[in-house]
Amino acid sequence: MTYLTKPKFHHPDLxxxxxxxxxxxxxxxxxxLCAGCGHDSITGAIIAACFELSIEPxxxxxxxxxxxxxxxxxxxxxxxxxxxxVHGRMPSVLTGAxxxxxxxxxxxxSGDGDSAxxxxxxxxxxxxxxxxxxxxxENNGVYGLTKGQFSATADRGSKSKRGFVxxxxxxxxxxxxLQLGASFVARSFSGDKQQLVPIIKAAIAHKxxxxxxxxxxxxxxxxxxxxxxxxDFVREHNEAVNRLDYMSSRMPIEVTYEPGTVEVVExxxxxxxxxxxxxxxxxxxxxxxxxxxxxxxxxxxxxxTGLLYVEKGPQDxxxxxxxxxxxxxTLNEAELCPGQATLEAFNASLR
Amino acid sequence: MKxxxxxxxxxxxxxxDCQWACPAHTPVPEYIRLIAAGRYSDAYMINWKxxxxxGILGRTCDRPCEPACRRVRVEDEPVAICRLKRVAADYxxxxxxxxxxxxxxxxxxxxxxxxxxxxxxxxxxxLAPLGYHCVVFDGDKKAGGMIRTQxxxxxxxxxxxxxxxxxILGLGVEFRGGKRIESMKALLAEGWDAVFVGSGAPxxxxxxxxxRKEAAKNxxxxxxxxxxxxxxxxxxxxKRVIVLGGGNTAMDCCRSARRLGGEDVNVxxxxxxxxxxxxxxxxEDAQHEGIPIHNFLVPxxxxxxxxxxxxxxxxxxxxEYDDKGRRKLVSAGLPEQHFPCDDVLVAVGQExxxxxxxxxxGIEFNEWNMPKVDTRTMASSNPKVFFGGxxxxxxxxxxxxxxxxxxxxxxxxxxxxxxxITDRPLPxxxxxxxxxxxxxxxxxxxxxxxxxYKVPLRDKVVALKDIKAEVELxxxxxxxxxxxxxxxNCDVQTVFTAQLCIECDACVDxxxxxxxxxxxxxxxxxxxxxxxxxSHNLSQDLYVQDGLKTGRIxxxxxxxxxxxxxxxxxxxxxxxxxxxxLLDMTYAGNSCRPQRRSAA
Numbered sequence: 005m006t007y008l009t010k011p012k013f014h015h016p017d018l019x020x021x022x023x024x025x026x027x028x029x030x031x032x033x034x035x036x037l038c039a040g041c042g043h044d045s046i047t048g049a050i051i052a053a054c055f056e057l058s059i060e061p062x063x064x065x066x067x068x069x070x071x072x073x074x075x076x077x078x079x080x081x082x083x084x085x086x087x088x089x090v091h092g093r094m095p096s097v098l099t100g101a102x103x104x105x106x107x108x109x110x111x112x113x114s115g116d117g118d119s120a121x122x123x124x125x126x127x128x129x130x131x132x133x134x135x136x137x138x139x140x141x142e143n144n145g146v147y148g149l150t151k152g153q154f155s156a157t158a159d160r161g162s163k164s165k166r167g168f169v170x171x172x173x174x175x176x177x178x179x180x181x182l183q184l185g186a187s188f189v190a191r192s193f194s195g196d197k198q199q200l201v202p203i204i205k206a207a208i209a210h211k212x213x214x215x216x217x218x219x220x221x222x223x224x225x226x227x228x229x230x231x232x233x234x235x236d237f238v239r240e241h242n243e244a245v246n247r248l249d250y251m252s253s254r255m256p257i258e259v260t261y262e263p264g265t266v267e268v269v270e271x272x273x274x275x276x277x278x279x280x281x282x283x284x285x286x287x288x289x290x291x292x293x294x295x296x297x298x299x300x301x302x303x304x305x306x307x308x309t310g311l312l313y314v315e316k317g318p319q320d321x322x323x324x325x326x327x328x329x330x331x332x333x334t335l336n337e338a339e340l341c342p343g344q345a346t347l348e349a350f351n352a353s354l355r
Numbered sequence: 356m357k358x359x360x361x362x363x364x365x366x367x368x369x370x371x372d373c374q375w376a377c378p379a380h381t382p383v384p385e386y387i388r389l390i391a392a393g394r395y396s397d398a399y400m401i402n403w404k405x406x407x408x409x410g411i412l413g414r415t416c417d418r419p420c421e422p423a424c425r426r427v428r429v430e431d432e433p434v435a436i437c438r439l440k441r442v443a444a445d446y447x448x449x450x451x452x453x454x455x456x457x458x459x460x461x462x463x464x465x466x467x468x469x470x471x472x473x474x475x476x477x478x479x480x481x482l483a484p485l486g487y488h489c490v491v492f493d494g495d496k497k498a499g500g501m502i503r504t505q506x507x508x509x510x511x512x513x514x515x516x517x518x519x520x521x522x523i524l525g526l527g528v529e530f531r532g533g534k535r536i537e538s539m540k541a542l543l544a545e546g547w548d549a550v551f552v553g554s555g556a557p558x559x560x561x562x563x564x565x566x567r568k569e570a571a572k573n574x575x576x577x578x579x580x581x582x583x584x585x586x587x588x589x590x591x592x593x594k595r596v597i598v599l600g601g602g603n604t605a606m607d608c609c610r611s612a613r614r615l616g617g618e619d620v621n622v623x624x625x626x627x628x629x630x631x632x633x634x635x636x637x638x639e640d641a642q643h644e645g646i647p648i649h650n651f652l653v654p655x656x657x658x659x660x661x662x663x664x665x666x667x668x669x670x671x672x673x674x675e676y677d678d679k680g681r682r683k684l685v686s687a688g689l690p691e692q693h694f695p696c697d698d699v700l701v702a703v704g705q706e707x708x709x710x711x712x713x714x715x716x717g718i719e720f721n722e723w724n725m726p727k728v729d730t731r732t733m734a735s736s737n738p739k740v741f742f743g744g745x746x747x748x749x750x751x752x753x754x755x756x757x758x759x760x761x762x763x764x765x766x767x768x769x770x771x772x773x774x775x776i777t778d779r780p781l782p783x784x785x786x787x788x789x790x791x792x793x794x795x796x797x798x799x800x801x802x803x804x805x806x807x808y809k810v811p812l813r814d815k816v817v818a819l820k821d822i823k824a825e826v827e828l829x830x831x832x833x834x835x836x837x838x839x840x841x842x843x844n845c846d847v848q849t850v851f852t853a854q855l856c857i858e859c860d861a862c863v864d865x866x867x868x869x870x871x872x873x874x875x876x877x878x879x880x881x882x883x884x885x886x887x888x889x890s891h892n893l894s895q896d897l898y899v900q901d902g903l904k905t906g907r908i909x910x911x912x913x914x915x916x917x918x919x920x921x922x923x924x925x926x927x928x929x930x931x932x933x934x935x936x937l938l939d940m941t942y943a944g945n946s947c948r949p950q951r952r953s954a955a
Contacts, residue, residue, distance in 0.1 A: 007794050011802035011867045011919055013429050017889040018869070028867075040859040040927025048864035195858060223859065223927040235857045239905065 010034050022058040030055050032082035036075070042194035042220030043072055043142045047079045049197050050111070050140075053204035054081060057252070065101055065108045069094040069123060072149055073115030073142035073220075081111075092123020095130030095139075099321070102135050105331035106322050109208055110137040117147055120156035120175045127177070131184040131213050136320035138207040139186075139215045141177055142194075144222040145233035152225030163230030176302065178312065181215040182295050187318035188214035189294070190311045193238050194221065198247075203311060205250040209275045212318030219307065232307075243301055245286045245310040249278040269314055279311060289316055356879050356899045356910075361850065364784045367936040369896060370913050371846045373436055376423035378758035380782075380940055381405040383420055383436055384846040388798060390442055391839035393832070396450050398443035403450075405940070406757050407477050407523070408502075410515040413441025414827070415506055417603075417634060417752040425845050428892070428915050429868075432807035434841045438827075442835040444515070455484035457527030462486035464771045467547040469536045472500020473753045474553030474744030476523045477760025481943040482767060483526040491528060494535035498524060501555050501745075502753065504582035505604070507611050508823040539712040539740075549739050549767045552712075552726075553756070556745035560704040562599060566657030566664075570699075573664035574657065577608045577702030584611055584822070593697025595619045597667055599654055600702035601631035606641045608700040613644055614822040621694065622648045623667075625684060627674055640826070643812075644819065653684065655691060657699065666695040705750045725749065732776050733763040741766055761942060768943035780947060783939035788932050789847055790923070796933055798847050800920040802867075803840040810834075844918045846936045851909055853902035855930035862922035862931055863887065868915045871922060876901060876908045886912055 010031070018026040030051040035044050054064070061083035068074035070091035077086050085108070089097040098112045112130075119127040119141050130139065145158040154162075154170045157177065162170050181189050188210040192200040200218065207214035219238050221227045227234045232241075246267075252275050267288060269277040279288060287293050294313045301308045328335070361367060369375050373383040381402060389398035402409035416437050424433030464487050468475035471493035479489040497503060498520040502511070524530050536542055542550060559576035561567070567574065573593065577600065583589040596617040598609040601624035612620045622641065624631055628650045631638060638648065652669035659665055669692045672684040707725060712718055717737035719727045726735050728742045735742055743759030745751060766776040789797045811828045812818070818826045830838060863871050869888035876882070879897060883890040890897070895914040903909065923931040941947050 008801055008919070008921065008924070010865065010921065011917055012804055013802060013867060013917060015868045015888040015915055016428065017891065019889075034865075038927065039925045040857070040861045042859065044864055044925075045860040048860065195860060197860065221859070223857075227857070235859065236904070 008034070021055055023060060025055065025058075027051055027055040030061065030081055032077070032079045035079045037072055038148075038224045040223040041072070042144060042222070043076050044079070045194040045197065046140070046142055046200070046218055046220055047076050049194075049200045049204055050080045052197065052201045053208065056201070057205055057208060059109065059208070063107070063109055064111060066111045066113060067094050067098045067101065068113040069115075069118040071115040071118045072144075072222075073113060074118055076142065077111070077113050092118050092121070092126055094118065095123065095126040095135075098137055099130055099133065099135050102137060102321070103327065105333065106136070106327070106329075107331050110135070112137050112139045114139070114141050116141060116143045116145060116155045116157040116177075120177055124156070124175070128180070128184055131181055131186045131215060134185065134187065134213045134318070134320050134324065136211055136322070137213060138204070138210075139213065140204075141215075141217050142220045143177065143217055143233070144220050144226055145231070146222050146226040148222045148225050159232040162232040163228070165225050165228050165231075176298070177215070178217045179295060179298055181217075182291055182298070182313055185213075186215040186313075187212035187315035188311075189313040190215070191217045191219070191307070191309045193219050193242060193309060195235055195239065196242075196309075199244065199309065202248040202250045206248060206271075206275075206277050206311065209250065209252070209271055209273055210314070210318070211272050212315065212320050238307060241305060241307050243283075243306040243308050245281070245283040245297070245308060245312065246288070247280040247282065248311050249280070251276045251278060269316070272317070277311065277314065282310070288312075288314055356876060356882060356897065356908075358901055359896070359898045361786075361848075361898075362784070364781050364938065366896070367784070367786070367848050368938055370848060370916075371936065372423040372425050373420035374846070374938065376419045377406075378419065378755045379406045379761065380938060381420075382846065382938060384842055384844050385937070386443060387434070387436070387439055387839045387842040388844070390439055391799070391836055395443050395446040396448045396453070399447040399450060400453055402440055402443060403522075406754060407480055407760070408473060408519050408753065408757065409440050410444030410519050411502055411511060412753060413437060413439075413444050414511050414515070415502075416440070416754050419754070425843055425915065426841060429843070429917065430806070435807055435810070435830075435838050438810050438830055439835060439839060442830050445829050446832065451522075454522055455526060457525070458484055458486040460486055461488055464488065464548040465490065465546075466549045466551065466767060467492065467542060467545070468551045468553060469542070470500055470552070470554035470744075470746070471495070471498035471520070471530065471532070472553050472555050472744055472756060473502060474746070474756035474760045474763070475500075475551060476520060477757045478551045478553070478743065478764045478767065479528040480523045480526065481761060481764035483523075483528045485768065485944050487767075487771075489528045491530045492534050492536050493530075493532055496532040498530055498532065500553075504585050505578050505607070507581065507607050508585070509610070509614065509818065509821075509826050510607070512823070512825050537711050539718070540716045543716055543739070547739070548771055549741065551763055551767065552740065552742045552746050553744045553760070554746045556705045556707045556750045558706045558708040559701070560706055562654060562701050562703055564654055564656055566659050569662050570657045570659040570664040572662065573697060574699045574701060577604045577700050578705060580700055581607055581611065584615070589615070591616045593617070595696040596621070596698045596700065597694055597696040598622045598700045598702060599667075600624065600704070601626060601633055601648075602702060602704070603633045603637050604705070605700075605702035606633050606637040608702050609641055609646045610644055611822060612698075612700065613646060614819055617698075620646050621696075622646060623652050623654070623669065623694065624648065624650050625653050625672070627651060630682075644815065651684070651687070652692065658693065664697065664699065666693050667699065668693050705745075707746060707749060731762065731779065732766045733759055734766055734776060738770070761940070764943040765941060765947045768947060772948075774949060778949060780941050780949070782941050783946070785937040785939065786848065786850065786934040787937070788934050790932060794924060796847075796920055798844050798935075799840065800844070800847075800918070800933075802843070802917050802919050805837060805841055807841065808834050808838045847918050847920070847933050848936050849898070849911065849916065849918070849920075849922060850932050850934045851898070851900050851911070852930050852932070853900045853909065855928045856903055856909065857928055857930075858903060858905055858907070859927060861925040861927065865921045865925040867919065867921065868917055870912050870914075870916045872910045873903070873907050874910060875906075882910055886910060888912065890914065
């Protein structure tokens with residue numbers, strides 16, 4: 005935790021994006037989390053992703069629940085919209101906001117307590133309904149704010165800082181997200197920005213429910229020997245299936261990889277995901293195979309990371325509900341009250 | 356890249372840009388912090404130990420530290436280091452009790468010092484407390500040399516010179532004023548154990564163009580005229596004055612002329628305005644007093660009416676550059692320009708002159724008629740004779756003279772102790788953690804965004820009436836505190852311990868200047884391309900440490916680090932620490948003895 009604000013000075017030759025902003029322009033206020041918190045690295049990765057995508061800050065809505073993770077939207081995108089909601093209720097608020105204004109980019113920021121315990125139902129339904137969003141879980145396997153109890157994502161057999169062994173089974177949010185029909189599912193690690201930043205960029209570009217489980221070590225309560233969410237453990241057991249390069253539709257694709265090692269997945273907006281395969285037989289668009297792969301490796305104690313699943317041609321909630329294209333606040337009186345004749349025609353259609 | 360060796364005295368010294376650029380290596384941030392704390396006497400003593408003349412230098416230094424200041428690279432203007440030094444001198448208490456005492460017992464060695472300028476006085480200051488019998492000779496009655504004779508009183512009052520030369524002469528140094536040394540041979544014959552020559556560069560260059568001889572009555576050599584003014588021999592000048600030359604002496608001449616009756620004073624230089632030798636702030640001061648500077652004009656002839664000067668004609672030139680970037684001034688092909696005037700001050704350069712050193716007394720001279728002097732030991736080819744200040748390598752400035760003096764004192768001390776003068780121990784280095792608590796550091800790590808504060812000036816009308824009225828009033832305590840707050844504390848170093856690092860990226864994320872990168876190792880040129888922020892300033896080092904668990908390295912570009920300590924505040928394991936770097940220079944006395952402690 006730092007009391008000083010970050011000095012306004014920045015490197016004189018800092019690169020600028022297409023909007024003329026530096027990455028410093030995407031920062032928020034200074035973090036009040038513990039020094040070394042994995043969540044702050046995720047904040048850094050979100051800042052890098054939004055900077056690199058040249059996103060206009062006013063086009064983003066950051067919505068979170070309660071917890072260390074849910075504090076982080078204060079620390080990035082200081083000029084974006086934000087809503088810090090009730091514990092575990094981020095998905096409802098996000099769904100409502102998304103229905104009202106589909107033009108914004110929705111970043112749902114949550115933690116393992118917020119999404120796997122109190123908000124588990126909310127988590128499930130937002131994914132099931134295919135809300136167009138980036139749903140980020142900053143997953144440290146521990147209740148940090150209440151000083152280190154196991155959370156629902158703590159692995160059975162892992163040890164708490166005080167030496168207790170967890171006897172409960174853990175919830176694997178990635179597996180659940182796959183089962184519930186999320187159209188973009190990834191897992192990454194706060195200590196690996198090279199992997200994480202392109203995944204966040206691809207998730208923002210994805211039109212559908214994108215879920216990213218980010219293992220984020222809690223330096224205060226869950227970074228000891230015996231923890232399965234520590235820096236050391238994650239680095240030792242990280243099984244990355246691929247390395248992702250995100251290419252916007254404006255960038256030419258330079259294929260310099262050996263044939264067979266690279267898979268290119270085109271998204272609806274023309275952007276391309278270039279995946280350098282690390283696990284040779286991994287099939288990125290096969291939901292059931294992804295589930296199987298995940299469970300086989302979990303049984304061996306390995307943590308599978310990378311972009312694990314992406315659906316070709318996803319649809320979102322608005323498509324399912326056939327809602328109006330325009331944000332609701334742009335509709336005028338004539339559109340909202342089209343008159344008696346329209347009402348009668350509509351009623352007639354239902355008879 | 357190889358692991359950076361931070362125990363080498365130079366590594367962190369280079370990070371303290373001001374100290375590294377200072378010829379005397381004064382620990383600038385250390386005394387600026389003391390000024391901010393209101394501890395003016397302590398700040399003064401740090402300066403006094405290092406540069407001997409804080410009150411004088413705080414008004415007149417050429418300040419090589421300021422262009423080097425990291426603040427220039429971070430925003431625009433350097434910290435006003437020089438004028439903060441003056442604050443320490445202005446507001447200190449009586450410090451006489453803190454000065455060394457004259458040696459209780461003399462060691463029987465006698466050292467003659469020729470000239471009572473900054474170089475000789477520095478040698479005397481360093482040697483006298485050790486027991487050497489130092490005798491300073493000068494043609495003038497008072498000590499100070501060019502400090503007293505050539506710097507106008509409106510920039511440097513006599514009281515400051517008297518005080519600071521007095522501190523040195525009070526150390527048991529014998530001063531023989533009014534005794535000009537006319538023969539080196541005779542001096543050597545007196546059996547001194549060592550002789551130091553700090554006689555300056557006393558000869559002003561002349562301008563040999565038509566009319567010079569005929570109009571001689573109204574043509575004056577700049578430095579001679581300044582010293583005549585200084586001694587009160589000259590107290591007025593014509594209404595229309597032209598100053599030829601673009602150095603600091605020219606600036607002193609024109610501003611002095613303005614105070615002695617010169618109403619229409621003009622400076623004319625051969626070069627372009629930008630290339631003038633004068634420091635930018637001295638040009639500013641002249642212009643502030645309503646003195647125009649005309650550039651690209653080469654004097655062709657002094658015009659006179661039967662020996663009475665009436666003006667100068669100039670040829671307009673322009674600069675042309677050849678393939679190698681060398682400048683040549685060529686005629687602009689315009690008609691000659693005539694500037695009417697009553698008096699001319701010629702300030703086109705200074706030269707050394709050693710008519711008093713016989714060429715057969717063991718001191719070798721080079722092709723430019725300058726003594727052959729070793730740049731490190733200041734020794735001439737006569738093992739007993741040392742040079743320093745302008746006398747050694749031509750005109751420089753006071754702070755260089757001080758640096759030469761320290762080195763010459765080390766050489767003399769070693770020589771007279773029977774040691775090898777080329778065996779010079781490295782300075783000692785001390786690194787000390789500044790951590791006081793979780794968010795507490797023993798320095799002010801909040802970065803001030805303030806722009807450089809201006810020094811208050813005396814009202815122009817009043818200042819121009821009295822040649823002894825000091826123009827600059829100096830910072831008051833409040834302004835000094837604000838200006839001191841701009842210092843980035845570059846001596847408080849970021850020290851990294853790889854064994855403690857868990858590679859959480861917290862330092863990378865918080866660093867406001869993107870100085871820190873964790874990456875795979877490679878050669879420096881390749882590595883610089885892969886850092887988180889552009890790394891173009893090759894004069895600034897990369898701090899590299901390996902030994903991380905992932906096999907990567909930590910690479911920190913020192914270039915624009917604000918020394919804000921946020922990396923250390925955000926580090927969960929204490930792998931980063933903020934440690935104050937203190938350089939203990941090697942001076943005459945114990946610190947230059949051979950069995951010295953090793954660095955750091």
